[in-house]
Amino acid sequence: MHINELISGAIDQVYAGVERLYKDIHQHPELPFEEFETSRKLAEQLRQAGYEVTTGVGKTGVVGLLRNGEGPCVMLRGDMDALPIREQTGLDYASCKQTEAGIPVMHACGHDLHASCLAGAAAVLHALREHWQGTLMIVHQPAEEIFGGAQAMLADGLYERFARPDVILGQHNMPALSGMVGHLAGQTMSAATTLGVTIHGNGGHGSMPAQTVDPVVIAAHAVVRLQTIVSREVEPSEQVIVTVGKLQAGTQGNVIPHSAELEINVRSFSDEVHDQVIAAIKRIIDAECQAGRSPRPAEYRVLTETITMNNDAATVARLRQAHGDFFGAGQLFEMKRLGGSEDFPYFGNAAAGGFGGEDIPYAYWFIGAATPENWQTTTGDRAAERMLQLPMPHSPYYAPDRQPSLITGMAAMVTGALAFFER
Ligand SMILES: [Zn+2]
Numbered sequence: 001m002h003i004n005e006l007i008s009g010a011i012d013q014v015y016a017g018v019e020r021l022y023k024d025i026h027q028h029p030e031l032p033f034e035e036f037e038t039s040r041k042l043a044e045q046l047r048q049a050g051y052e053v054t055t056g057v058g059k060t061g062v063v064g065l066l067r068n069g070e071g072p073c074v075m076l077r078g079d080m081d082a083l084p085i086r087e088q089t090g091l092d093y094a095s096c097k098q099t100e101a102g103i104p105v106m107h108a109c110g111h112d113l114h115a116s117c118l119a120g121a122a123a124v125l126h127a128l129r130e131h132w133q134g135t136l137m138i139v140h141q142p143a144e145e146i147f148g149g150a151q152a153m154l155a156d157g158l159y160e161r162f163a164r165p166d167v168i169l170g171q172h173n174m175p176a177l178s179g180m181v182g183h184l185a186g187q188t189m190s191a192a193t194t195l196g197v198t199i200h201g202n203g204g205h206g207s208m209p210a211q212t213v214d215p216v217v218i219a220a221h222a223v224v225r226l227q228t229i230v231s232r233e234v235e236p237s238e239q240v241i242v243t244v245g246k247l248q249a250g251t252q253g254n255v256i257p258h259s260a261e262l263e264i265n266v267r268s269f270s271d272e273v274h275d276q277v278i279a280a281i282k283r284i285i286d287a288e289c290q291a292g293r294s295p296r297p298a299e300y301r302v303l304t305e306t307i308t309m310n311n312d313a314a315t316v317a318r319l320r321q322a323h324g325d326f327f328g329a330g331q332l333f334e335m336k337r338l339g340g341s342e343d344f345p346y347f348g349n350a351a352a353g354g355f356g357g358e359d360i361p362y363a364y365w366f367i368g369a370a371t372p373e374n375w376q377t378t379t380g381d382r383a384a385e386r387m388l389q390l391p392m393p394h395s396p397y398y399a400p401d402r403q404p405s406l407i408t409g410m411a412a413m414v415t416g417a418l419a420f421f422e423r
């Protein structure tokens with residue numbers, strides 16, 4: 001029998017269980033680093049599939065190992081955390097979960113899909129283990145949404161305790177037509193930093209501004225001048241975003257507050273430019289504080305941070321071939337660079353990921369999750385443009401086309417891994 005038929009047959013075998021797992025995880029979403037039940041379910045599934053399983057890696061991460069003879073080590077990574085969003089999809093397996101603090105939780109980014117596809121792919125690759133040789137490392141990563149899980153797993157000795165991969169593969173769903181698979185070599189997602197800033201003033205009565213230092217005025221000047229970083233300081237050929245998403249000070253009109261808080265989001269596609277922009281932000285805020293007689297220097301905190309995703313070109317070429325052989329070349333599309341970000345690239349970047357030796361090649365592709373009905377409402381020639389017209393991940397209405405998305409995600413992982421093993 002041809003390998004494609006074996007893969008399709010094995011996916012059919014595991015499908016019902018994977019769909020059950022998906023609905024269960026969707027209905028019971030958990031926030032970053034709180035994925036205790038989710039990781040328990042995923043660990044149980046891996047054990048049943050025949051893997052050596054370790055839980056609690058990087059707090060709630062799960063690692064499954066299948067040592068299957070001489071050959072390369074392939075790491076397949078999926079994420080599993082959810083978002084603080086109230087689900088509005090109307091699905092019969094919609095989340096009705098709230099945290100103890102009353103925060104609604106929803107799998108609005110489809111990490112339930114990724115986790116279920118990875119669980120299914122693990123079972124299929126175990127069933128087909130006579131057809132490949134090497135070591136398969138399954139990594140269910142926590143806390144992608146806050147860019148914490150990848151580094152937490154690496155800091156917990158992922159490569160030292162288990163295996164050091166030769167190649168790392170990951171995927172994300174997108175509202176392209178379900179059944180489609182999109183690739184892009186090189187820079188694919190941006191580096192991102194969210195900075196928290198405290199500007200200090202000297203509060204007092206609103207009728208006596210001369211006896212105070214007003215942090216509202218300092219913050220207002222800073223916000224306006226920060227807009228000149230992209231327009232006046234960065235090379236126009238660079239794609240950079242500086243957004244002040246939060247500006248908070250004071251309680252009422254007749255009180256001059258003691259301090260002002262900013263949160264600033266920076267996105268770029270080059271480490272050098274990223275450092276340049278962060279330095280410019282600090283220079284401008286420090287100078288505005290001085291100009292406004294601030295009694296002490298502003299304080300800066302990195303709230304979240306991740307690096308640029310740079311997909312290895314040779315790895316992407318091999319994946320395109322493998323995915324084309326399985327799905328048909330007509331199902332593939334050329335992805336476009338996204339302003340969004342991921343912590344997945346830490347797994348391949350030795351310096352940023354804090355592991356020794358060389359960088360490890362990685363690639364990350366996109367699977368379609370839009371229903372044919374929704375897809376028909378979009379216009380344009382390129383799938384990567386059309387998908388931007390539909391609700392994106394993080395929308396309370398985001399609902400992947402279940403069956404075709406699960407099957408595509410499993411098959412993309414299985415055929416992707418097989419492309420790098422000894423056959
Ligand atoms: Zn997300």
Ligand SMILES: [Zn+2]
Binds near residue numbers: 393
């Ligand atoms: Zn996501």
